[in-house]
Amino acid sequence: MNEFYKKDIITIKDFSKSQLETIFSSTDKIMQLAPIDRREICKGSTLAYLFYEPSTRTRLSFESAMASIGGSSLGISNISNSSTQKGESLADTVRMMSIYSDVLVLRHPLDGSSRFAAEISDKPVINAGSGTEEHPTQAIQDLFTIKKEKKKIDGLKIGIVGDLKYGRTVYSFLHALGNYDVDVHLISPESLRIRNDSTYEIKKKLDFTESTNIDEYIDELDVLYVTRIQKERFPDEEEYLKVKGSYVVGLDLLKKMKSDSIVLHPLPRIDEISTDVDKTPNAKYFEQAEYGKHVRSTLLGLILNENGF
Numbered sequence: 541m542n543e544f545y546k547k548d549i550i551t552i553k554d555f556s557k558s559q560l561e562t563i564f565s566s567t568d569k570i571m572q573l574a575p576i577d578r579r580e581i582c583k584g585s586t587l588a589y590l591f592y593e594p595s596t597r598t599r600l601s602f603e604s605a606m607a608s609i610g611g612s613s614l615g616i617s618n619i620s621n622s623s624t625q626k627g628e629s630l631a632d633t634v635r636m637m638s639i640y641s642d643v644l645v646l647r648h649p650l651d652g653s654s655r656f657a658a659e660i661s662d663k664p665v666i667n668a669g670s671g672t673e674e675h676p677t678q679a680i681q682d683l684f685t686i687k688k689e690k691k692k693i694d695g696l697k698i699g700i701v702g703d704l705k706y707g708r709t710v711y712s713f714l715h716a717l718g719n720y721d722v723d724v725h726l727i728s729p730e731s732l733r734i735r736n737d738s739t740y741e742i743k744k745k746l747d748f749t750e751s752t753n754i755d756e757y758i759d760e761l762d763v764l765y766v767t768r769i770q771k772e773r774f775p776d777e778e779e780y781l782k783v784k785g786s787y788v789v790g791l792d793l794l795k796k797m798k799s800d801s802i803v804l805h806p807l808p809r810i811d812e813i814s815t816d817v818d819k820t821p822n823a824k825y826f827e828q829a830e831y832g833k834h835v836r837s838t839l840l841g842l843i844l845n846e847n848g849f
């Protein structure tokens with residue numbers, strides 16, 4: 541039996557290095573399969589998505605991933621059109637969705653929402669973003685992208701810049717990187733530094749420096765992971781305006797970086813990477829989004845098939 545069969549994906553902390561590597565090699569395998577063979581992997585299975593927050597890539601990549609392996613998707617992407625509007629609880633909505641599907645993908649503004657859903661659902665639950673806490677499948681996609689583009693993860697110097705306080709992808713990314721031998725440099729405005737309460741465990745596995753100055757290690761980095769300032773999580777607009785536009789990755793910054801360094805971003809990008817970076821060989825964020833689809837096909841294939849694929 542494959543170890544991911546019927547498993548929830550709630551936190552990246554549950555994944556060991558060897559499990560991540562298994563997912564990466566299965567993703568390589570799925571990318572090489574002919575479309576006709578891919579469509580056999582989850583033929584007849586149904587994914588249900590339940591998104592209480594906006595999404596473009598995560599939801600569509602799950603849908604596209606499921607379609608490419610022969611399954612179908614149904615769900616709620618706009619809760620104002622659902623019975624939530626009438627006052628139905630998350631618990632009841634999850635219970636219903638799990639009746640109509642084989643796997644449930646949830647995005648919700650509250651920390652702990654996915655774990656709560658997993659306790660209620662009798663089908664596996666995949667966390668597609670829980671508050672400011674975690675976004676585990678994004679981290680798997682981020683590490684897979686690094687592996688594909690840099691051919692390794694161990695030994696790399698990685699800068700993470702932007703909103704380190706509210707960005708959930710950052711926490712999942714850091715926990716995942718904790719399985720590897722990497723140097724991490726965190727760069728953020730003072731008010732958006734990484735949350736101490738959430739890094740207690742990360743610190744046991746990973747060494748990182750913290751700075752407000754993006755230039756400090758820029759010439760050493762192999763990977764620059766850029767994040768959006770999470771406007772919607774700020775308690776007030778004024779605080780957001782103070783840090784808006786703090787860092788903009790443009791061609792001038794790229795010139796200071798190693799020629800073979802790569803720039804990643806979980807997207808959506810607002811103004812933190814200028815669009816003229818898009819056409820440089822260093823920009824890998826659109827590839828990263830594409831890898832996300834293949835990684836998600838792999839995860840669904842492993843969760844839904846007892847013997848893998």
Ligand code: NCD
Pocket residue numbers: 597598669675678708709767768806807808
């Ligand atoms: C991220 C998220 O929702 O946490 N988006 C995504 O899933 N790719 C990042 C963000 O919204 O900035």
